Amino acid sequence: MGLFTELKDSISRVTDRLFSEQEPKRIGIYGPPNAGKTTLANRIARDWTGDAIGTESHIPHETRRARRKENVEIERNGKSVTIDIVDTPGVTTKVDYEEFTDEMEKDDAIRRSREATEGVAEAMHWLREDVDGVIYVLDSAEDPITQVNTMLIGIIESRDLPVLIFANKTDLEDSSVKRIEDAFPQHETIPLSAKEGDNMDEVYESIAEYFG
Amino acid sequence: MPKATNTDDPDDGIQIDMISGERMDELATMEKIRMILDGVHDGNIVILEEGLTPDEESKLIETTMAEINPDGFNGIEIETYPKSETRDSSLLGRIMGTDESTAKLTVIGPANRIETLHKDETLISALVSRN
Numbered sequence: 001m002g003l004f005t006e007l008k009d010s011i012s013r014v015t016d017r018l019f020s021e022q023e024p025k026r027i028g029i030y031g032p033p034n035a036g037k038t039t040l041a042n043r044i045a046r047d048w049t050g051d052a053i054g055t056e057s058h059i060p061h062e063t064r065r066a067r068r069k070e071n072v073e074i075e076r077n078g079k080s081v082t083i084d085i086v087d088t089p090g091v092t093t094k095v096d097y098e099e100f101t102d103e104m105e106k107d108d109a110i111r112r113s114r115e116a117t118e119g120v121a122e123a124m125h126w127l128r129e130d131v132d133g134v135i136y137v138l139d140s141a142e143d144p145i146t147q148v149n150t151m152l153i154g155i156i157e158s159r160d161l162p163v164l165i166f167a168n169k170t171d172l173e174d175s176s177v178k179r180i181e182d183a184f185p186q187h188e189t190i191p192l193s194a195k196e197g198d199n200m201d202e203v204y205e206s207i208a209e210y211f212g
Numbered sequence: 213m214p215k216a217t218n219t220d221d222p223d224d225g226i227q228i229d230m231i232s233g234e235r236m237d238e239l240a241t242m243e244k245i246r247m248i249l250d251g252v253h254d255g256n257i258v259i260l261e262e263g264l265t266p267d268e269e270s271k272l273i274e275t276t277m278a279e280i281n282p283d284g285f286n287g288i289e290i291e292t293y294p295k296s297e298t299r300d301s302s303l304l305g306r307i308m309g310t311d312e313s314t315a316k317l318t319v320i321g322p323a324n325r326i327e328t329l330h331k332d333e334t335l336i337s338a339l340v341s342r343n
Contacts, residue, residue, distance in 0.1 A: 059304075086277065091273065092287070093273055093276060093287050093288050093289065093290055094280075094286050094287025094288060094323035094325070095277070095280055095286060095287055095318075096286040096287070096288070096323070096324075097282045110282045113280070114280075114282075117277040117278070117280045118277070119272075120273065120276055120277045121273075121274045121277035124270050124271075124273050124274040124277070125274055128267070128270055147290055147292065147329075147331075150292070151269050151273075151290070151292075154266045154269070155266040155267070155269060155270045157266070158265070158266035158267065159266075179265075198314065207320050211221075
């Protein structure tokens with residue numbers, strides 16, 4: 001792509017973002033597998049529309065296709081934003097069908113792993129092309145400094161997308177929000193438990209403030 | 213497309229391809245990704261002197277996912293040192309897409325052969341199995 005075309009596209013992307021206030025913002029929920037992305041997406045969708053988005057599970061890669069809930073209007077403290085929530089599969093660099101064979105037959109495990117790989121590829125493609133902002137969900141009981149997290153945050157930053165980091169699972173004994181704040185100090189980190197519904201007021205305030 | 217050569221017999225040992233920044237500069241994004249994944253498919257460890265841009269990393273993940281199959285290739289392990297400096301780049305640089313730091317050593321290998329891939333502030337350490 002030529003320099004001029006690249007500049008034109010970049011300016012076009014920025015102006016599109018600035019002047020499309022009436023359109024719902026497409027907010028992608030990204031993060032590693034089992035961080036609680038679907039649990040969070042469901043809680044947001046239920047709180048503001050009454051319907052859930054998808055199935056929650058402890059099995060990695062339960063979300064194998066990106067799923068969208070459209071026109072979720074969030075209001076807090078006089079600020080409001082209408083978003084399309086896109087719940088994406090957990091991003092990873094490897095998927096081994098044998099990880100699932102304890103839970104299911106080999107054929108089903110192969111099918112699940114194949115769907116999972118397609119889902120991750122799709123999520124990466126959407127990140128480059130189709131989202132206006134990112135909610136990055138991390139399990140606060142796990143070490144956040146992994147190559148996938150560092151790489152994904154780097155990719156999001158390079159696209160100049162607004163990103164909020166949610167430190168999920170604060171109900172767990174090993175949870176450490178500070179560990180996440182220290183890992184990504186350049187971004188705002190909001191603690192929550194999507195499962196228990198803890199601190200959701202601050203979550204909605206942040207979404208309305210940041211993406212509105 | 214330039215491609216690193218492999219040893220004739222994979223039982224001879226583990227091949228490490230160290231690719232210079234100069235060589236990578238000559239290649240388009242998908243040529244870089246193809247060279248990396250061809251090496252990893254052959255069971256090699258690929259070391260990039262100057263790493264990949266965030267956009268190239270994103271396409272590497274996407275392409276890797278498309279090539280995973282239950283008959284042997286289950287993905288990659290990747291570690292980078294030092295981490296990306298993109299967040300320090302200027303706004304103009306980010307808008308222009310010209311200021312993405314790639315000055316970072318990157319190690320990529322097949323997930324089924326790398327037992328551990330560990331990084332601390334000064335060291336990337338990989339334990340690689342022969343099969």
